[in-house]
Amino acid sequence: VTDVWIAGAGMTRFGRRDENLPDLMAEAALAALTDAGIERPDALVVAAMNPEEFTGEGNYGSLIATRLGLSLVPALRVETATSSGVAAVYAAFASVAAGLHRSVLVVGGEKMTHLPTPRVSEIIGRSIDPHERTYGTTMPALAGLIARAAMHSRGLTLREMSQVSVKNHDNAARNPFAHFRERVTLEAVMESRLVADPLRLYHCCPISDGGAALVVTAERRSVRIAGIGQGGDSIAVRYRTDLTTFRATQTAAQAAYRMAGFGAERVEVAEIHDAFTPFELISLEDTGLVPPGKAGRATLDGETAMGGRLPINPSGGLKARGHPLAATGISQLVELCWQLRGTATGRQVPARVGLAQSIGGLATNNWVTLLEVRR
Amino acid sequence: VTDVWIAGAGMTRFGRRDENLPDLMAEAALAALTDAGIERPDALVVAAMNPEEFTGEGNYGSLIATRLGLSLVPALRVETATSSGVAAVYAAFASVAAGLHRSVLVVGGEKMTHLPTPRVSEIIGRSIDPHERTYGTTMPALAGLIARAAMHSRGLTLREMSQVSVKNHDNAARNPFAHFRERVTLEAVMESRLVADPLRLYHCCPISDGGAALVVTAERRSVRIAGIGQGGDSIAVRYRTDLTTFRATQTAAQAAYRMAGFGAERVEVAEIHDAFTPFELISLEDTGLVPPGKAGRATLDGETAMGGRLPINPSGGLKARGHPLAATGISQLVELCWQLRGTATGRQVPARVGLAQSIGGLATNNWVTLLEVRR
Numbered sequence: 001v002t003d004v005w006i007a008g009a010g011m012t013r014f015g016r017r018d019e020n021l022p023d024l025m026a027e028a029a030l031a032a033l034t035d036a037g038i039e040r041p042d043a044l045v046v047a048a049m050n051p052e053e054f055t056g057e058g059n060y061g062s063l064i065a066t067r068l069g070l071s072l073v074p075a076l077r078v079e080t081a082t083s084s085g086v087a088a089v090y091a092a093f094a095s096v097a098a099g100l101h102r103s104v105l106v107v108g109g110e111k112m113t114h115l116p117t118p119r120v121s122e123i124i125g126r127s128i129d130p131h132e133r134t135y136g137t138t139m140p141a142l143a144g145l146i147a148r149a150a151m152h153s154r155g156l157t158l159r160e161m162s163q164v165s166v167k168n169h170d171n172a173a174r175n176p177f178a179h180f181r182e183r184v185t186l187e188a189v190m191e192s193r194l195v196a197d198p199l200r201l202y203h204c205c206p207i208s209d210g211g212a213a214l215v216v217t218a219e220r221r222s223v224r225i226a227g228i229g230q231g232g233d234s235i236a237v238r239y240r241t242d243l244t245t246f247r248a249t250q251t252a253a254q255a256a257y258r259m260a261g262f263g264a265e266r267v268e269v270a271e272i273h274d275a276f277t278p279f280e281l282i283s284l285e286d287t288g289l290v291p292p293g294k295a296g297r298a299t300l301d302g303e304t305a306m307g308g309r310l311p312i313n314p315s316g317g318l319k320a321r322g323h324p325l326a327a328t329g330i331s332q333l334v335e336l337c338w339q340l341r342g343t344a345t346g347r348q349v350p351a352r353v354g355l356a357q358s359i360g361g362l363a364t365n366n367w368v369t370l371l372e373v374r375r
Numbered sequence: 376v377t378d379v380w381i382a383g384a385g386m387t388r389f390g391r392r393d394e395n396l397p398d399l400m401a402e403a404a405l406a407a408l409t410d411a412g413i414e415r416p417d418a419l420v421v422a423a424m425n426p427e428e429f430t431g432e433g434n435y436g437s438l439i440a441t442r443l444g445l446s447l448v449p450a451l452r453v454e455t456a457t458s459s460g461v462a463a464v465y466a467a468f469a470s471v472a473a474g475l476h477r478s479v480l481v482v483g484g485e486k487m488t489h490l491p492t493p494r495v496s497e498i499i500g501r502s503i504d505p506h507e508r509t510y511g512t513t514m515p516a517l518a519g520l521i522a523r524a525a526m527h528s529r530g531l532t533l534r535e536m537s538q539v540s541v542k543n544h545d546n547a548a549r550n551p552f553a554h555f556r557e558r559v560t561l562e563a564v565m566e567s568r569l570v571a572d573p574l575r576l577y578h579c580c581p582i583s584d585g586g587a588a589l590v591v592t593a594e595r596r597s598v599r600i601a602g603i604g605q606g607g608d609s610i611a612v613r614y615r616t617d618l619t620t621f622r623a624t625q626t627a628a629q630a631a632y633r634m635a636g637f638g639a640e641r642v643e644v645a646e647i648h649d650a651f652t653p654f655e656l657i658s659l660e661d662t663g664l665v666p667p668g669k670a671g672r673a674t675l676d677g678e679t680a681m682g683g684r685l686p687i688n689p690s691g692g693l694k695a696r697g698h699p700l701a702a703t704g705i706s707q708l709v710e711l712c713w714q715l716r717g718t719a720t721g722r723q724v725p726a727r728v729g730l731a732q733s734i735g736g737l738a739t740n741n742w743v744t745l746l747e748v749r750r
Contacts, residue, residue, distance in 0.1 A: 043605075050433060052425050058501030059456040062610040062739035066504075071614075072626065074605035075740065076462050077454040081434040087451050091466055098377075098473035126433030129441075230418075230449035235437040239446075251447065364437035365450065 004096045005221040006214055006371070007103065008036025009337040011330070014210035014322030015179040021048070021055050021111040021211075022067040028211035028327070029068055029107040032334075036215035042101035044068075044075040047088035047108030047326035053123045054112055064107060081127040082275070083360030084108060085212065085329030086367040090228055092216045102218050108326040109211030120207050124325075127361040129236040140204060142237055142362045143276040144196030149243040150278055151198065156244075158198060160296030162189040164277035165202045165319055167305050172316025174306075174347040177331075179208045179322030203277045208322030212330035214337070220374075223340050226262075226353070227370040229255025235364045248366035249286035249357060256355075256368040257288075264288035267370070268310065268351035269339050271332035273359040274317040283357050284312065287368060311349045314339060332356035333369060340373040379471045380596040381589055381746070382478065383411025384712040386705070389585035389697030390554040396423070396430050396486040396586075397442040403586035403702070404443055404482040407709075411590035417476035419443075419450040422463035422483030422701035428498045429487055439482060456502040457650070458735030459483060460587065460704030461742040465603055467591045477593050483701035484586030495582050499700075502736040504611040515579060517612055517737045518651035519571030524618040525653055526573065531619075533573060535671030537564040539652035540577045540694055542680050547691025549681075549722040552706075554583045554697030578652045583697030587705035589712070595749075598715050601637075601728070602745040604630025610739045623741035624661035624732060631730075631743040632663075639663035642745070643685065643726035644714050646707035648734040649692040658732050659687065662743060686724045689714060707731035708744060715748035 010031025012024050019027070025046070033039065044065050052058045061075035080087040085108035092104035112120050125138055132142075150156040166186050172178035189202040216225065231251025234240060240247070257263045270289060274280035281295040289310060290298050298304055304312035315321045315335040318328060336354035338344040351373075358367045385406025387399050394402070400421070408414065419440050427433045436450035455462040460483035467479035487495050500513055507517075525531040541561050547553035564577040591600065606626025609615060615622070632638045645664060649655035656670035664685060665673050673679055679687035690696040690710040693703060711729035713719040726748075733742045 050427050052428055052498075052501050056501065057505055058425060058498075059503075059610060059736045059739060061455050062502075062607060062736055063504075065607050066610045066614075066739075070607075071609040071739075072607050072622070074607050074626075075455070076466070076605075078466070079452040079454060080436050080450070091451070091453070091469070094466070094469040094473045094475055097475065098469045100469055100472065123427075123433075126427050126431065127437075128434075129438075130432055230451075232437060232440050232445075232447050232449050234446040235434060235441045239441075247447070251449075361434045361437055364434060364441075364446075 002097050002099055002218045004093050004225045005217050005219060006223040006337050007038060007217040007221050008032040008215035009334040010035055011177055011212035011334045012210045013177050014208045014324055016113045017209040021051060021109055022064060024111060024209060024211035025064050025107045025109040026067050028213040029105060032213035032215050033105060038103055038215055040070065041073060041103045041105040041215060043095060043104045044070060044073050045088040045092045045104060045106045046075060046077045047084040049079060049081060049084050049110060049325040050123055054110060080365040081360040082325050083329050083358040083365055083367050084326035086358045086369060089214060089330060089333060093225055093228055096216055096218050104216050106330060107211060107213040108330045110325040110327055111209045112207050113209050132237060140196040140199060144199045146243050147198055147278040154244050154293060156278060156281060156296055158190060160281060160299055161203055161277045162186050163299050164274060164280045165189045168274060168313050168317040168319040171306060171314050171347060172320030175316050175321060178316040178320055179206055180320045199276055205275045205318040205323040208324045210322060210324035210327045212327040212334050214330055214333055222373055223337050224372050224374055226372040227256035227260030229253065229368050231366050233364050235361060237362055246282060246286050246363035246366060248363050249283055252366045252368040253287045256370050260370045266353045267355045268353055269314060269349045270312050270355040271315060271335055272312055272357050274313060274319045275323060277319060287355060287357055314347050314349050329358035336371045340371055377472050377474055377593045379468050379600045380592050380594060381598040381712050382413060382592040382596050383407040383590035384709040385410055386552055386587035386709045387585045388552050389583045389699055391488045392584040396426060396484055397439060399486060399584060399586035400439050400482045400484040401442050403588040404480060407588035407590050408480060413478055413590055416448060416478045416480040416590060418470060418479045419445060419448050420463040420467045420479060420481045421450060421452045422459040424454060424456060424459050424485060424700040425498050429485060455740040456735040457700050458704050458733040458740055458742050459701035461733045461744060464589060464705060464708060468600055468603055471591055471593050479591050481705060482586060482588040483705045485700040485702055486584045487582050488584050507611060515571040515574060519574045521618050522573055522653040529619050529668060531653060531656060531671055533565060535656060535674055536578055536652045537561050538674050539649060539655045540564045543649060543688050543692040543694040546681060546689050546722060547695030550691050550696060553691040553695055554581055555695045574651055580650045580693040580698040583699045585697060585699035585702045587702040587709050589705055589708055597748055598712050599747050599749055601747040602631035602635030604628060604634065604743050606741050608739050610736060612737055621657060621661050621738040621741060623738050624658055627741045627743040628662045631745050635745045641728045642730045643728055644689060644724045645687050645730040646690060646710055647687055647732050649688060649694050650698060652694060662730060662732055689722050689724050704733035711746045715746055
């Protein structure tokens with residue numbers, strides 16, 4: 001198998017954006033192509049979770065290829081709910097690893113803030129098991145259920161979940177691409193409006209617009225995709241044996257470490273899918289970055305803060321950088337790429353190996369990716 | 376690059392079906408897995424063009440994996456409008472060729488007949504350029520434009536386009552999986568209701584439900600994917616230099632022949648994307664199977680009929696086997712697989728090499744695949 005490298009990385013500022021989705025994707029794609037020094041990639045992979053319902057347009061592979069002036073370049077769209085961005089990176093990785101293409105542009109994005117929140121919630125909710133949805137289940141409701149179960153069986157505390165939010169807002173304050181740049185206090189988080197018991201507003205990521213892009217290549221560059229792994233789990237949450245760990249993340253992490261030939265011990269920075277802040281704590285343990293039962297304590301002790309033993313979500317995470325669905329998984333890798341190259345101005349972490357973890361649906365389709373710098 | 380083989384093939388009967396989309400996909404997938412003698416593939420790739428709007432459900436990778444009892448198996452969804460099925464085969468091909476997986480189940484399908492036709496047309500129409508859609512453009516309208524242009528500049532006749540329909544209905548009459556089993560006369564085609572001048576009802580494929588599946592593998596089997604190629608073109612039809620050939624097919628065919636190491640001269644049977652019957656004639660020339668300007672004559676002369684020099688669409692094609700969007704590209708390969716293995720009972724063609732051609736959108740994202748039997 002050919003080694004696969006990241007030649008270019010780019011993203012838009014996340015947040016409320018007036019541009020349409022093709023324009024957001026184009027902004028990110030052109031930034032990545034410019035960074036790569038490549039004008040015309042051999043192929044294009046587009047990630048969008050549900051552009052038809054969010055934007056009224058479809059055929060996004062061809063739409064974005066045309067928007068980029070690359071209409072003759074073969075283009076695929078890949079989707080795995082909220083982890084679609086990484087799934088697209090995987091498709092590009094496989095094409096390059098198989099020798100089918102030399103360079104592939106991956107671009108993902110979502111545009112949602114122009115719609116009323118209940119409509120956004122309905123569209124995102126299509127990734128929940130149909131039977132469970134007949135009871136009015138939403139993503140925050142399921143996340144609340146999981147948080148409550150973790151409080152009960154694993155001793156997770158509200159203070160720990162809240163500290164994740166404080167930390168990630170702190171980080172985002174230093175990231176010009178972040179949706180939120182304001183710091184928040186522990187008290188503000190714990191006193192924010194209840195969304196789905198025990199989760200409050202500041203435990204939940206916002207609805208964001210944005211795009212992110214990578215160029216992957218068979219040519220040697222500084223940052224290598226050392227491992228990429230995917231894991232699945234039942235779309236029906238009620239069929240799971242344990243609500244408080246995500247088997248899909250554990251499987252994905254094992255696959256990524258196996259491909260990379262190293263384990264969690266070499267990871268020095270990570271981007272974790274904190275769509276709801278308890279998910280950061282669960283995911284730190286599922287990926288083996290923190291021993292079982294220790295993620296809450298590690299967070300309160302500042303181990304996962306900037307300057308700590310293992311900085312988590314230097315970008316601000318989904319919580320504060322924002323979560324434009326299919327852009328998110330790619331934006332995690334953009335951040336890691338910048339961190340590993342030493343160009344994450346204002347929020348630089350010393351690291352040679354970074355890990356990104358992305359959750360699709362309610363942890364039905366998760367990914368772990370390992371990037372490594374070779375100097 | 377590892378050779379990639381087809382281990383199993385299966386499909387549902389196409390037509391008006393009462394089952395929901397997951398059940399149709401499961402029927403096809405289980406047929407393919409049984410044919411392959413594989414219970415648990417390493418990965419799953421799902422193709423559906425727009426299941427969110429057609430069926431109200433999303434997260435189809437995880438949904439179908441769970442439906443199949445394969446919820447722990449990594450699952451992707453791939454989409455390229457109406458060619459999504461082949462795009463999913465390509466994603467599986469790349470994974471196997473790269474050595475990332477040994478066996479991958481590909482399943483595609485669509486469920487549309489439960490919706491009113493104008494709603495189906497609206498959903499399919501999202502694959503048309505947004506600007507062109509503001510003028511009320513639909514797929515049949517664009518196909519009519521192209522047919523008229525071909526009549527004007529290439530001498531294509533209504534009789535030729537109509538004979539494609541007669542031939543494909545003849546073939547479907549022998550295919551138990553086909554939507555339509557009735558033969559039609561040339562007169563009936565030419566006198567059928569006008570849809571989009573010059574196209575009449577019997578020049579257009581129906582709205583069909585159905586599923587189709589393949590298992591691809593790195594293990595040697597009888598049928599090999601010898602080549603697979605993709606081509607793109609502007610989503611905006613107004614930007615094309617020529618309306619009467621599809622550059623995306625030409626590019627895809629060149630890529631597929633290059634990968635296979637042989638050309639059109641070795642192809643003995645083909646499945647062609649005849650969503651509108653003039654597209655069969657255009658595509659025969661774009662793939663090099665018939666010399667430029669000769670496809671109409673060849674059709675009238677019976678060269679492309681069963682027993683002719685080069686049987687085209689022994690399955691009945693999109694016109695008569697039916698066109699459940701993301702199932703279609705896979706079903707073409709299922710048919711070719713059966714033909715090459717010699718198990719296409721009642722409609723068997725003698726062939727060692729087959730070609731499938733699939734059109735995404737209004738020829739914005741096309742594919743050509745070559746299968747070869749190795750005895």
